[in-house]
Every structure is written in C-alpha cells, then in structure tokens.
Amino acid sequence: MNHSPVEVLIVGAGPTGLVLACELARRQLPFRLIDAAPQAWNASRGKGLQPRTQEILDDLGVIDRVLAGGITPPPLRFHHPDGSHLDQQLYQGLQPRPDIPYGSPLLIPQWRVEAILRERLAELGGTVEFGTAFERLEQDETGVTATLLRDGHAQTVRASWLVACDGGRSAVRKQLGVAFLGETLETHRMFVADVRVSGIDRDYWHAWRNDQGVVALAPLPATDAFQFQASLTQDMPTEPSLALLQRILETRSGRSDIRLVDASWMSYWRANVRMVDRYRVGRAFLAGDAAHVHTPAGGQGMNTGMQDAYNLGWKLAAVIDGADAALLDTYEQERMPVAAAVLGLSNMLLERAVQAKHIVPQRGNETFQLDIAYRDSRLAQELRTQPGKVGAGDRAPDAPALRDGNRTQRLFDLLRGTHFTALAFGDGWEATLAQLQASFGHVLHSHVIGAAGLHDSEGHAANAYDIHADTLLLIRPDGYIGLISDQKSPAPVHHYLANHVGWVSAA
Structure with a gap:
C-alpha cells in the first residue's frame, strides 16, 4: 500500500515527536506521525517540565492546560527510622518575574503532557x-522512502525528510548505522511504577532509606x-511485581500500614548514559532519546527532547517553504553540545544523590534550562560595538513590552507564533522596519518598543535585555536571539535572513 508523498515522516509519538508535529501542523505543512505502540502509553515515566519547556508550551498555546494538569513539586518529606522527618524543597525555584514567567519546574506525568499535545495536534x-x-x-538526493508495517501489512511512504523520535532503542538510528556511544551503569538500577496507595498523604513527596537503599512515593x-x-x-x-514493590516499601520504611493497592505500570x-556522534544522516534526523539518553536526575530527559524538536521544527518548515537547506546543519551544531552538557549534568546529580544516599534537592538554575544558549552558532550574529549581558544566541527573555489599551502586552505575546520578530528599542526605526516588512513581511513581525523604554526601571524589556541605547533585535521562531545590531539600517537583518537563514526577499 502506498500513500501520497509527505514533507516529513516523524517516527515516534512521544513528547518529542508530538512537539515536532505541532510545529509542522501550525504551519500547515504535510507530515505523518507514526508510532509502533497500538495505543497511547499511560505511564508517568518522565514527570517534570522545566521552566524553559513551559515557555515552549506557552508558544504552542497549551500552557494553561499544562498548568491545570500539574503542580509545583511538593516538599520532600524524608522519614527517619525513629519516626521523625525532615522536610526540604526539592527545587530551589525562582518566583515568577517579568523575564522568567515560569519560575519553577512543574510536576506532571508524561502521559498527561502527551495527551495535551495530542489534543493540540x-x-x-x-x-x-x-x-x-x-x-x-x-534515501536519495530528493527524499526518503520508508517501509512501514501496519496490521501485518507493509506500506511505503515517500517523504522529503524523516525525523527519528522513537526513543533510546530507536529502530531508525540502527537502520542509519549511527553509533550510540556511552555505557550502561549496572550499579544504578531502579524499579519505577505508577501505583495507587493507601495510608499516606499526598501533601509530600515521601522517601525512606535503610542500608538496602531508598524508596520514594511522589x-x-x-x-x-x-x-x-x-x-x-x-x-x-x-522483574517487578506489586508484591515485590510492597515488600521493598515495608522493608525500607519500617511500616506496614502503607499499602500499594494496585499498579497501572511497572x-x-x-x-x-549514551549519545550519538551525529544528529543527521542525509535527509534523516535524530531527536530526543533516539539521540541521547541519560539518568533521570535533574529531570532533563523529556525536556531536552522537546527542545530538540522545537529547534528542528522551524528550520525544517523554513526549508520546506524555500529557505536554504544549509539551515538544517545548524540543528546538530546547536543541539549536540546541549545533549553533551545534559549528560554531564545528570551524571553529576546522580553521583551527588548516590553519595548522599538519598534524594538530593536541586539547585535552581542548574536544571531549569533557561541558560541554554547558541552563541557559537552561525545563526548568532552579535553586531554591536558594546554588547550587553544578553547576547545573540541567548534565550529571549519575557518582559512587559507594549501598552494595548488598558492591557500591557508581554514580549512572549509578541513572539508567540511561527514568525521571526524584530524588536526596535529607541526612536527613528520606522523607515528601517518598513523596508524589512516590505522584503520579509511573509516571515517577519516588527514592533517598536520606543525610547521611553530605555529609561524605564520597572521591569521593561530594555532591562531584561540589558539594552541602554538604540538597538534592533531579531528573535528566531524558537525564542532565541538571532541578531543584535545598533545600526539604523535594514541591511544587517536583510543579510541575516537572506544569507544565514536563506529566506528569499518577497519584495
């Protein structure tokens, strides 16, 4: 059975594949999203969304649903053998502020994240x-021909591009012959399960420890x-069983009044701890766990995969719509160093927990992924003579930006969507922005912040971006700063979009 050609075949419908599919769907580009599982998986697996990932879900239009389905992680209650306990905050979070609207991780089971993304899709x-x-x-020079199996019947699909989001055991990665370099740590093993429990309150993340190890209920x-x-x-x-889990709980907690009633997943x-040495083979890409796996310490896995998809999605869409295919080389250039850093961070956090012999609270900024930046990317163009603390390649902060009647618009309101955004701080930018809109209005939105904002000390955008003089910023569709210039000319942005991204002027 043959299907009509599609632009992108996405293999794997976990969080990574779903984010990529939403990115393509909101641009009305044809794709297929397949998954070998017979139905949606109903297991918590990953259970934390970092602040940067919440910003992605804001951009995709589902943050209200996500916040309604999650909670700020409750305190960790570590129970001692004598019946006493110690309460600690698991995450030393930040209070939401103008530049960081989501200050703490969100506790939410992975199956619910996937359900929300499927609904949005x-x-x-x-x-x-x-x-x-x-x-x-x-593969050939113009696309990929994939053989799929459904209900015992083979079918082929022709796609311009293929993205493997099919997890740590990726069938696509094996087909491509890409090595999965690293190791399996046999000394670090766990049972994980979703269980119903009686005899314990839900106000805390409970944990116990004895000489056999740790047990926790979140x-x-x-x-x-x-x-x-x-x-x-x-x-x-x-091989886990409910009886074995109950025995572990009783042995390590010293209590028989806490009962595991049933388990929906074990x-x-x-x-x-593994990652690939390349993210692309011809017209096929690797993303999420297909490209990197690591320990769950710090709650990085699901988040890193979703951000892979967010980085790749707009670039694939741009190339499909006519941008230079060389843009896709920046996916590996930007995301591979992030994966390597995440592997190092999660290993360090795991060793910290092993040495302490219990669950260790996280330091805020080290896991929130707000400091991920692409300053070494060729898509980061810092053209100012005196750069500030926030530079090209950094995450674009949020901030109050413009007054819309009685309502103050956030910068994230202006950035939300599939377009590039030009932000002009100071006066005298009208002619520059008019020329840019004439040339790139099909992919570019422009906004003048104005001169008053340069001297506003109450959380205005200029503070968030450390801007003190007339400045023009170009924000990428994935919320990173592509270019910063202090020239009152359309030339730098025109050159960036035409030569670094590959967009053809519409003028």
Missing part, C-alpha cells in the same frame, strides 16, 4: 497513527496515583 488538523511501525528506509497531580521509585540491590530480581530501569 488534533486542533491543528493532525493525528497520530498508532500501530504503525517503522521497518526500514532508503504524588502524581490530578490523579489518585503515586510514582513509586526504589533503588535495587544486586541480589534483587529484575518498569525495571538501568541508568544508560
């Missing part, structure tokens, strides 16, 4: 093809379930 006209497995692919918001986590000793069986987990 349906609103945008897309769908997930469950029960459709990737078998093999062939309440999953808007459910009656907890995520159960327990380290394994070397002599333990690796899994044996080993720490894998």
Whole structure:
C-alpha cells in the first residue's frame, strides 16, 4: 500500500515527536506521525517540565492546560527510622518575574503532557497513527522512502525528510548505522511504577532509606496515583511485581500500614548514559532519546527532547517553504553540545544523590534550562560595538513590552507564533522596519518598543535585555536571539535572513 508523498515522516509519538508535529501542523505543512505502540502509553515515566519547556508550551498555546494538569513539586518529606522527618524543597525555584514567567519546574506525568499535545495536534488538523511501525528506509538526493508495517501489512511512504523520535532503542538510528556511544551503569538500577496507595498523604513527596537503599512515593497531580521509585540491590530480581514493590516499601520504611493497592505500570530501569556522534544522516534526523539518553536526575530527559524538536521544527518548515537547506546543519551544531552538557549534568546529580544516599534537592538554575544558549552558532550574529549581558544566541527573555489599551502586552505575546520578530528599542526605526516588512513581511513581525523604554526601571524589556541605547533585535521562531545590531539600517537583518537563514526577499 502506498500513500501520497509527505514533507516529513516523524517516527515516534512521544513528547518529542508530538512537539515536532505541532510545529509542522501550525504551519500547515504535510507530515505523518507514526508510532509502533497500538495505543497511547499511560505511564508517568518522565514527570517534570522545566521552566524553559513551559515557555515552549506557552508558544504552542497549551500552557494553561499544562498548568491545570500539574503542580509545583511538593516538599520532600524524608522519614527517619525513629519516626521523625525532615522536610526540604526539592527545587530551589525562582518566583515568577517579568523575564522568567515560569519560575519553577512543574510536576506532571508524561502521559498527561502527551495527551495535551495530542489534543493540540488534533486542533491543528493532525493525528497520530498508532500501530504503525517503522521497518526500514532508503534515501536519495530528493527524499526518503520508508517501509512501514501496519496490521501485518507493509506500506511505503515517500517523504522529503524523516525525523527519528522513537526513543533510546530507536529502530531508525540502527537502520542509519549511527553509533550510540556511552555505557550502561549496572550499579544504578531502579524499579519505577505508577501505583495507587493507601495510608499516606499526598501533601509530600515521601522517601525512606535503610542500608538496602531508598524508596520514594511522589504524588502524581490530578490523579489518585503515586510514582513509586526504589533503588535495587544486586541480589534483587529484575522483574517487578506489586508484591515485590510492597515488600521493598515495608522493608525500607519500617511500616506496614502503607499499602500499594494496585499498579497501572511497572518498569525495571538501568541508568544508560549514551549519545550519538551525529544528529543527521542525509535527509534523516535524530531527536530526543533516539539521540541521547541519560539518568533521570535533574529531570532533563523529556525536556531536552522537546527542545530538540522545537529547534528542528522551524528550520525544517523554513526549508520546506524555500529557505536554504544549509539551515538544517545548524540543528546538530546547536543541539549536540546541549545533549553533551545534559549528560554531564545528570551524571553529576546522580553521583551527588548516590553519595548522599538519598534524594538530593536541586539547585535552581542548574536544571531549569533557561541558560541554554547558541552563541557559537552561525545563526548568532552579535553586531554591536558594546554588547550587553544578553547576547545573540541567548534565550529571549519575557518582559512587559507594549501598552494595548488598558492591557500591557508581554514580549512572549509578541513572539508567540511561527514568525521571526524584530524588536526596535529607541526612536527613528520606522523607515528601517518598513523596508524589512516590505522584503520579509511573509516571515517577519516588527514592533517598536520606543525610547521611553530605555529609561524605564520597572521591569521593561530594555532591562531584561540589558539594552541602554538604540538597538534592533531579531528573535528566531524558537525564542532565541538571532541578531543584535545598533545600526539604523535594514541591511544587517536583510543579510541575516537572506544569507544565514536563506529566506528569499518577497519584495
């Protein structure tokens, strides 16, 4: 069975694949999103969204649904054998402020994140093809031909591009012959499960420890379930059962009044620390766990994959719409160093927890992913003679920006969507912006912040961007600063869009 050609075939409908599909769907580009599983997976697995990922979900239009389905992580209550306890905040979060609207991680099970993204994808006209497995692919200069298997029948699909979002055991990665370099840490093993529990309150993330290891129960918001986590000793069986989990809980907590009523999902987990040495083979790309896996310490995995997709999505869309295909080389250039840094961070956090022999609270900024930047990318053009603290390649902060009647618009209101955004600080930019709109109005929105903002000390955008003189910023569709210039001329932005991104002027 043959299907009509599509621009992008996405293999894997977890958070990474769903973000990429939403990015393409809101640009009305044809794609197929397939997943080998017969139906949506209903397991918590990852359970934390970092502040930067919440900003992505804001841009995709689902942040209200996400916030309604999650909670700020509750305090960790570490129970001692004598019946006393110590309460600690797991994350030393930030209070929301003008430049960082989401100050703390959000506790939310992965299955709910996926359900929200599937709902958003349906609103945008897309769908997930469950029960459709990737078998093999062939490439040529113009596209990819993939063989899929559905209900025992093979079908082929022709796509201009293929993106593997099919997890740590990626069938696509194996087909491409890309090595998954790293190691499996047999000394770091756990049982993880979604369980219903009686005899314990849901106000805390509960944990106990004895000489056999740690056991913890984390309440999953808007459910009656907890995520159960327990380290394994070397002599333990690796096949989880409710009876075994109950025995571990009783042995390590010293309590028999806490009962695991049932389990909707149970899994044996080993720490894998691996990543690929390339993110692209011809017209096929790797994203999320297909490109990198690491320990769950710090809650980085699901977030890093979603941000891979957010980085790749606008670039694929731009090339499909006529931009230079060389733009796609920047995906690996920007995201591979991030994956390497995340592997190092998660390893460090895991070792910190192992040495302390219990769950260790996180330091705020080290896990929030707000400091991820692409300053070394060729897409980062810093053209000022005196750069500020915020530079090209950095995340674009939020801030109050413009008055719209009685309402103050946020910068994120202006950035939300699929376009580039030109922000002009100071006066005298009208002619420059008019020329840019004439040439690139099909991909560019322009806004004048004005001179008054340069001297406003109450959280205005100029403070967030450390701007003190007439300045023009170009913000990429994924919320990173592409260019900063102090020249009152359209030339730098025109050159950037035409030569670094590859957009052809519409004028």
